[in-house]
Amino acid sequence: MTEEKATFFFHEPLGAGASKVVSGMKKREVQASVKDERLVQRRRDQMIKGAVSLFKEKGFHRTTTREIAKAAGFSIGTLYEYIRTKEDVLYLVCDSIYDHVSERLQEDLEHKQGTLESLKHGIANYFRVIDEMQEEILVMYQEAKSLTKDALPYVLNKENEMAAMFEKLITLCVENGELNLSEKQIRILSHTIIVEGQMWSFRRWTLQKLFTLEEYIEMQTEYLFSGINGVSKALQKGTITK
Amino acid sequence: MTEEKATFFFHEPLGAGASKVVSGMKKREVQASVKDERLVQRRRDQMIKGAVSLFKEKGFHRTTTREIAKAAGFSIGTLYEYIRTKEDVLYLVCDSIYDHVSERLQEDLEHKQGTLESLKHGIANYFRVIDEMQEEILVMYQEAKSLTKDALPYVLNKENEMAAMFEKLITLCVENGELNLSEKQIRILSHTIIVEGQMWSFRRWTLQKLFTLEEYIEMQTEYLFSGINGVSKALQKGTITK
Amino acid sequence: MTEEKATFFFHEPLGAGASKVVSGMKKREVQASVKDERLVQRRRDQMIKGAVSLFKEKGFHRTTTREIAKAAGFSIGTLYEYIRTKEDVLYLVCDSIYDHVSERLQEDLEHKQGTLESLKHGIANYFRVIDEMQEEILVMYQEAKSLTKDALPYVLNKENEMAAMFEKLITLCVENGELNLSEKQIRILSHTIIVEGQMWSFRRWTLQKLFTLEEYIEMQTEYLFSGINGVSKALQKGTITK
Amino acid sequence: MTEEKATFFFHEPLGAGASKVVSGMKKREVQASVKDERLVQRRRDQMIKGAVSLFKEKGFHRTTTREIAKAAGFSIGTLYEYIRTKEDVLYLVCDSIYDHVSERLQEDLEHKQGTLESLKHGIANYFRVIDEMQEEILVMYQEAKSLTKDALPYVLNKENEMAAMFEKLITLCVENGELNLSEKQIRILSHTIIVEGQMWSFRRWTLQKLFTLEEYIEMQTEYLFSGINGVSKALQKGTITK
């Protein structure tokens, strides 16, 4: 993967600073004045926790650094001992959410077997993670655009890593002969899966009023595997119920 | 549809002010000091045009009202003759984009016939509209969350109207016996179509590097109608090419 | 009367521009673009009427020229055909109020006779005028300070003219042998009378809750003529009632 | 005293928020971001000092917050650490002036004895305080009207407290048999005294040119106690000089 012209959820076309999204990319460093690594970690955790709940409530721009400091339980001066700019907080928050999601997914995708069953299971699991973390997901996708150019590649990288998980899962199925899909088809499929998960969170104002999570999983899986035609026929035959 | 607890792309849980998303809802009025309706329309068009390009570049929050005025080609004082608050600009922008998208869709969905072919055609057309307006789409979905509570129902309503278009299209197919889907399945399907369209714009940083629009349309349609299994089999049989 | 260092209800120490308060001073001209004198007068009357009611409600500074124009029944453009600056409106308003008050007083003080009775009658009449015009009185005294330096002498002059009326009335009594007061005593007395009148308007929040106008007139007159000692004795003797 | 329909020096008729002027009323709190109470006091003192001198010069409305900050010796940002709105400054200024006046009066009225002599002494003292603080008095009475509804009761209350001081002084004389006055007469008298004091400041442009403070005190006292008639007779008899 080379030079990004990333415009995922981002406004500015990326300039020189923002390039190469390499898998296995190192974390972007956020400078702290305080040396004690353990303390830095603890303070940042407090900070992220406070910030997430504030961002949920009012978004990044409407949240002030003072509020973040207060929510984190320390003073504004202390806040700035652990970050350099307000945007650092946003980066830490996004990074942390990605990590949590990835972690939860990784956990489950550990025992990848390359069967259709395990793929379905993986998808269902992903949807459930999304459901549990919907607030965070919302925050992340809505505010990530406010990250500056140099934080961007790291975030895009995370997105790619997530897609890669599903790609791997699907590829295993292909290798096992359970599926027969081209590279490109795998790519698009994994992105579609990810987006359908996000959909549960983004469109919850309507979806979550119409369906329970499990219904949603079932129906989406049905569509995903059998498509409109398949679903249509199955319904006709009575294989699946309304 | 009743009382919304909308959390679509919005942070604050909606209070009393923001309820009822009624189809056929009247436009929310944005007050102008200037009386000449025609002039108001013209100036607002200038304003929207300028604002969209600024919002694309730097987002709503980072764009100042002075910049908007300048981009629109008039003074800050004049800007405020046509709106009341900065947020009004955002509302006008979102409203305008929705209108354009809807219009473009409506145009095409006029000759709805209730055949699978026409449904496919409608979807393809929608994807193309998205492609043409991707910048605007991006702006709308990323900034709409900054609208205040009282502008919200109008925006949610637009979303519903868009979903309703596809619901109608699909329902026609069902009525014609071309498809056999339950109410709920129609619902979820139309939202999925919409989201897959948005995906082309949201994930363009990766999708548009891998696929041409027509490829994307073809592949998504394939998945949508036949699902993973169908695609998989077709590929095996050589019905479709990689 | 010479060089004023007027600080009546005015903030800035007066510079060169503001001097000589001469009795019989000509009115300060307020320039109009419109030539037709009659029209100018009519429009200004509309303007003053509207402005007074607005100033009553929200004060000079919080009232906008647009509001004044609207209240006057014409457009902002038209307003500026009859004045040069917003402050001109204030001057016209103050001037007009003074004129009304003076006129009402003059009317009554016409038949000055130089008896104590007629002095009492004059005072009572003045109090009644104040009562009738209290809103205007309030406006005038509260906003006059916003007049610029060059409008000031005219206003001070009006104040002097009012004091002069009572001075004349009292002087007549002195000349008639009904009273025996020095120049200075006459001066201070006439100012005191004027201020006691204003008091009815300025302190109405408490006075007008405790007394009717007629009670107030009676009591103030009693004090004015007999003083604390006199009132005290009269009460003791039962000459006056509580 | 209950429900006020105060229109003292105020434009808007008071709504629900502005009621009950209770003696012993607590001070209206002005919120500060800074915690250190002592510092808050010091900074506010600087602020008030600067503001008073600016208000004297150009009035509340024509003074900008930046000017206030500068006059106080700190930045605009710092100013807003100690107040919430510009109006807070006005409230602090008015409050401070009242406090100073009250304090100066209280000091002296401490040794109230209920003799006519001590009453005269109290009045003279009040006039001298007014003289010393005339600039502040002017500012207070001219700008107080710009206070919002919720600051009003506090200010009216102060006015009442001042009147109450004289009422007490007079009442003592009545109780001692030195005077014989009704409740209402006491009321009106104390207000008259207060207003005659203010008169020295409000009409200084003419009074202070004609009289020295001591002359003014003497003459007003004469009138106050003996009235026109008394003064007139005394002059005739040669008891007092011109």
Place this chain on the structure above:
DNA sequence: AATGAATGAGAATTCATTCAT
């Protein structure tokens, strides 16, 4: 390390005044 007072650039909004029609 922690604190929180100080800073000032920057933002939205208002409104007196002008001027072309």
Place this chain on the structure above:
DNA sequence: TATGAATGAATTCTCATTCAT
């Protein structure tokens, strides 16, 4: 004469960031 759209200087207030204690 009358109109009202256009203007932009001026104003209040916010908030990220710094730095002395």
